[in-house]
Amino acid sequence: MTHPGFFLVLEGGDGVGKSTQAQLLTEWLGSPVGGFAEVIHTREPGGTELGVALRDAVMHGGHVAPRAEALLYAADRAHHIATVVRPALERGAAVVQDRYVDSSIVYQGGARGLGDQVEKISRWATEDLMPDLTVVLDMEPSADRMARDLDRVEAETASRAQEIRQAYRDLARAGGDRYVVVGADRDPASVSHDIQQAVTAALESRG
Numbered sequence: 001m002t003h004p005g006f007f008l009v010l011e012g013g014d015g016v017g018k019s020t021q022a023q024l025l026t027e028w029l030g031s032p033v034g035g036f037a038e039v040i041h042t043r044e045p046g047g048t049e050l051g052v053a054l055r056d057a058v059m060h061g062g063h064v065a066p067r068a069e070a071l072l073y074a075a076d077r078a079h080h081i082a083t084v085v086r087p088a089l090e091r092g093a094a095v096v097q098d099r100y101v102d103s104s105i106v107y108q109g110g111a112r113g114l115g116d117q118v119e120k121i122s123r124w125a126t127e128d129l130m131p132d133l134t135v136v137l138d139m140e141p142s143a144d145r146m147a148r149d150l151d152r153v154e155a156e157t158a159s160r161a162q163e164i165r166q167a168y169r170d171l172a173r174a175g176g177d178r179y180v181v182v183g184a185d186r187d188p189a190s191v192s193h194d195i196q197q198a199v200t201a202a203l204e205s206r207g
């Protein structure tokens with residue numbers, strides 16, 4: 001299923017600056033040099049009204065069984081892609097999204113040990129909608145970050161931060177030119193500059 005829009009996903013461990021970069025990229029894509037008349041900045045979990053409730057349930061409540069957690073993220077994703085992302089892409093918009101299927105592969109499939117089924121569930125949930133480009137923000141997990149207030153999922157996966165970092169790097173390596181890994185331990189403007197270059201190359205290569 002092709003579409004006239006541009007679907008860009010930002011991925012990476014907790015605290016690597018995805019939200020800041022998503023904001024900077026949204027502004028740039030909507031500027032004359034970025035060239036998109038419509039740019040949507042969204043996120044998973046929580047990019048819809050239903051998603052906000054699911055985000056709250058999965059991230060701020062008590063223990064959630066790992067398979068239930070995986071299905072809640074997939075439910076959020078199914079509704080978000082069907083009602084927000086796909087319609088925007090079909091209108092020709094650029095969609096800048098904070099986290100997508102790779103988050104489930106890395107956190108539920110890897111860190112929670114649920115394996116390959118997690119990806120299959122997400123692919124079914126999204127009817128195989130693939131990003132045009134995934135930017136993996138990469139940096140050494142910070143000790144400061146570990147000490148700060150963490151949500152339930154972050155607290156339970158913080159001890160696996162190195163493993164999560166490596167899992168993203170592996171996904172990017174296997175995914176070829178649909179991925180770019182950008183060093184995130186620098187000032188946000190330099191990181192954004194590198195992301196803009198990767199986006200420009202991706203837009204040029206598809207003509």
Ligand code: TMP
Pocket residue numbers: 014043044045059073099100101103104105107108153154
């Ligand atoms: P964030 O919105 O601050 O990035 O937090 C989302 C948290 O949810 C983060 O700890 C990663 C986790 N998460 C998963 O475990 N699986 C998923 O599929 C997604 C989208 C997020």
